[in-house]
Amino acid sequence: MxxxxxxxxxxxxxxxxxxxxxxxxxxxxxxxxxxxxxxxxxxxxxxxxxxxxxxxxxxxxxxxxxxxxxxxxxxxxxxxxxxxANAVKEAVLTSLFLSARDYFSATTWANTLSGADVSKQIEAGKSQFAGTEIAGKTLGIIGLGAIGARIANDARRLGMNVLGYDPYVSIETAWSISSHVKRVNDLKEIFSQSDYITIHVPLTPDTKDTFNSAAFAQMKKGATLINFARAELVDNAALFEALEAGVVKRYITDFGTEELLNKDGITVFPHVGGSxxxxxxxxxxxxxxxxxxxxxxxxxxxxxxxPNMHQVLDAPYRITLINKNVPNMVAKISTAVSEQNINIDNIINRSKGDFAYTILDLDETDKSKIDALVTTFEADANIVKVRVIKGQ
Incomplete structure (x- = not known):
């Protein structure tokens, strides 16, 4: 096919x-x-x-x-x-260095100079761009998935103190994170202790405006906020107030909107973190x-x-079903198979929310029986989609 x-x-x-x-x-x-x-x-x-x-x-x-x-x-x-993940990790680490040393302003200033004594002008004015080092500073990471875990490990290697917050971190990811990364259970600890904060969570109703007025009120003065996840994780109106008050020193984001452009303290990248x-x-x-x-x-x-579903296909036919997650669906599926005098070789049914997915392997070579079974399934109002896959 x-x-x-x-x-x-x-x-x-x-x-x-x-x-x-x-x-x-x-x-x-x-x-x-x-x-x-x-x-x-x-x-x-x-x-x-x-x-x-x-x-x-x-x-x-x-x-x-x-x-x-x-x-x-x-x-x-x-x-x-x-x-x-590695591309975004490198973009975030780059943002840490850019923020600490303010290389953008430095190179913009250097390119305004002219004359035979440019080198003297540079020596005279370079002190305004001295910056700081990131070693010894504290990085707070919200979200310890594939990206956050990599950032945590590399930031530790760069000499930073790393705090990580993620109540849903997987066991597999947890094992990959350095034991020197401190896991915290309250975002307040991230806000109050971090010199730099980077966020790596999906946008959901719960995470929208994670950085709002209440969050900025808890933040360490002069912090840098890095957002390569989603624009809506930050309330821009609250951000502007935090920048004006000096709570946030710099905001670096990969999600540009018109209101963020050409503002002091804000660096906007054109969504190239993973590109x-x-x-x-x-x-x-x-x-x-x-x-x-x-x-x-x-x-x-x-x-x-x-849900993830894996089953070796070694039956003559496989039927997959997407159905509403209602009671007795597995029993109805099994009954329909039995009525066609077909033997079930294997069946898996798992749900996620309001819907479920079924893999049904059938020990049957008569295509007419398979077609009749499909017709039965398609007539069921609780079954949304039916597929037939021929075995090898």
């Missing part, structure tokens, strides 16, 4: 090669493809094609995807956590692999709206 994949935002072509020969990229079926692979394309307000089974975001954030709408339509949404050649390739590879795995086998890895 040949699958159709529609891409947006110049996905790395070498990475797309991981889809394999059974995938047609931006081909004849691009208007109604089996899958999307996107980067920054905004899908909110866009009608999702009826044939669409999956969306892969070549990056970690999925705020540009209508997750609830996709889930209700039986579309599995993937991201690529960690694929651009290295290596990161774009890694994201494209991971997105392509997850889409290929899902369409070929029905297995799910790195989905944001459905």
């Amino acid at each position: 040949v699958y159709s994949v529609k891409t947006y935002n110049n996905i790395n072509k070498i990475g797309l090669e991981k889809l394999g020969n059974a995938f047609q990229i931006d081909g004849d079926k691009a208007d109604n493809p089996d899958a999307y692979i996107i980067r920054s394309e905004n899908l909110h307000g866009v009608t999702l094609p009826s044939n669409l089974k999956a969306i892969a975001r070549a990056g970690a954030g999925t705020n540009n995807i209508p997750i609830d709408e996709a889930t209700a339509a039986g579309i599995v949404v993937f991201n690529t956590p960690g694929a651009n 290295t050649e290596e990161a774009e390739l890694n994201c494209a590879i991971m997105a392509s692999k997850t889409i290929r795995q899902f369409l070929d086998t029905g297995e799910i890895t790195n989905s944001v709206n459905f």
Whole structure:
């Protein structure tokens, strides 16, 4: 079977090669493809094609995807956590150095000079850009995922004292973080003790405006705030007041809005934190692999709206179901299979929120029985999407 994949935002072509020969990229079926692979394309307000089974975001954030709408339509949404983590880590470390030494102002000033005695002018005026060192300073990290954990470890190696806050950190990530990084249980400790703060959490109703007036009121005077996560994590009105009061010395962000531009103490980058050649390739590879795995086998890895599901496909047929998470669904599925006199080789059913995903492997070679079973499933109002995958 040949699958159709529609891409947006110049996905790395070498990475797309991981889809394999059974995938047609931006081909004849691009208007109604089996899958999307996107980067920054905004899908909110866009009608999702009826044939669409999956969306892969070549990056970690999925705020540009209508997750609830996709889930209700039986579309599995993937991201690529960690694929651009090193790139963002390096961008944050660069921001630490830029803030400590104010190299932007220094180079801007140097380029205003002229005349035969430029070297003397530089020597006379350089003291205004003396800056500080980051060694011995305290860095507070909010969010200890793939990016935050890397920053924590490298900042420690640079001689910083590191505080980390993340009530949801995974066991795997926790093991990767240096024992010298102090885990704290209250954001107030991050705010009150940190010379530098960097945030790496998704945007949710709970994290929106993490940095608000109350947060800035608890902050150590003269702190630098670095935001390479999401613009809405910072309340700009409260930020401006904190800058005016000297609570925040500098705000560095990768998310520019008009109100942030050309303001003292604010450095805006054009959303390039994860945009290295290596990161774009890694994201494209991971997105392509997850889409290929899902369409070929029905297995799910790195989905944001459905649970991870893995099961070796060695039955003649596999049916995958996306269904509403209501009582007795597994029993109804099993009964429908039994009524077709089909033996179940294996079944997995896991839920996430209001929906569930089922992998149903069937020890049956009669395609007419499989087709009749599919018809039964499609007639069930609680089953949103049905797929049939032929075994090897």
